[in-house]
């Protein structure tokens with residue numbers, strides 16, 4: 473009861489939960505993680521089975537709509553996504569306004585936000601504030617159209633962020649390529665009509681996209697839902713996800729891993745580096761996870777995928793340093809005591825072997841994670857309970873009331 477007004481408020485116990493260690497913000501049907509046993513499932517399907525037998529678009533359908541698609545549902549979804557992969561020609565001007573050395577995550581974040589301005593039918597302030605919470609057929613179809621657009625355009629925007637920094641023209645892939653094949657084409661292809669991506673590298677990238685597609689309430693997904701809870705448009709919500717993913721504690725960690733390995737220099741320097749980590753002078757990027765207190769199940773799949781990729785590309789010299797680091801950290805009491813195991817970010821070694829520049833690695837995380845962000849956003853928008861704005865409380869510990877002093881009278 474509010475002592476001043478006598479109004480009864482429905483509030484529970486208010487606690488500070490720094491970093492949300494114990495706060496569940498939603499109930500979800502999408503992704504299950506058991507961090508103690510190293511289990512990850514999308515809609516009930518083990519990640520190992522999906523990585524082995526599914527492909528990225530099929531897994532995307534599963535994450536968003538809850539079931540594996542039939543052949544005709546898959547074909548329709550595939551065509552919708554691929555048909556929405558091109559961008560309005562004016563988007564090119566947005567790309568061209570960046571410095572030649574801009575970080576591609578800065579570019580991607582900005583361009584996702586800008587994209588929303590091209591689709592007024594997705595703008596709640598123009599179309600009515602509960603646009604995406606309506607459950608009639610036309611409203612859900614409008615929502616799904618934005619979803620096809622976002623998934624279709626994500627790799628195109630990523631490739632444009634790559635090419636603009638090299639002063640190269642933007643290109644459109646020929647029809648018939650897969651989602652990841654078309655992405656690889658746009659990344660580096662000089663426009664040969666006969667281009668065929670290397671099937672081993674294409675499949676490896678597809679597997680990595682499956683592994684990165686969702687991970688329940690990670691920082692960026694939470695950010696998307698936080699923004700989405702005010703009923704903003706999905707393009708703006710996805711842009712906030714990109715911004716959150718950019719940080720080195722989250723999606724930026726795959727880039728940080730390689731920079732760390734380069735700075736260590738050789739396997740001989742690993743023991744000294746680990747001592748610096750233990751003295752808290754350095755961060756061991758690619759290790760530790762808020763949820764996994766054992767090996768991240770995705771890291772085993774990444775290791776197998778890396779072996780396949782290295783057969784094509786040859787081994788990167790950084791592997792020796794990475795292996796020494798991995799083996800020593802797993803035996804070291806400091807890391808054992810804190811349950812610190814390798815996370816998914818050692819996949820940077822695969823990206824490097826495939827020729828992607830270092831600062832592009834977080835983008836390779838963002839493109840597939842768009843699907844997870846959308847799956848959670850759609851689930852929240854269509855929740856039978858409606859959408860409740862995410863407005864957490866705080867415990868105020870600042871000064872008591874005090875009187876304003878004009879500037880000339882302050883000490």
Ligand code: ACO
Pocket residue numbers: 491720721722723725749755756757758759760761762763810812815816817
């Ligand atoms: N290197 C050294 N020590 C670490 C590391 C690390 N990578 N990760 C955690 N620790 C230590 C902390 O210092 C802390 O020690 P203390 O209890 O003595 O103070 C203890 O382990 C617990 O760590 P927290 O930081 O409390 O764990 P939290 O769950 O808050 O953080 C995080 C998780 C951010 C992933 C952290 O492990 C980290 O910074 N890792 C390196 C960055 C990284 O790889 N991020 C990618 C995460 S996965 C992803 O986004 C795909």
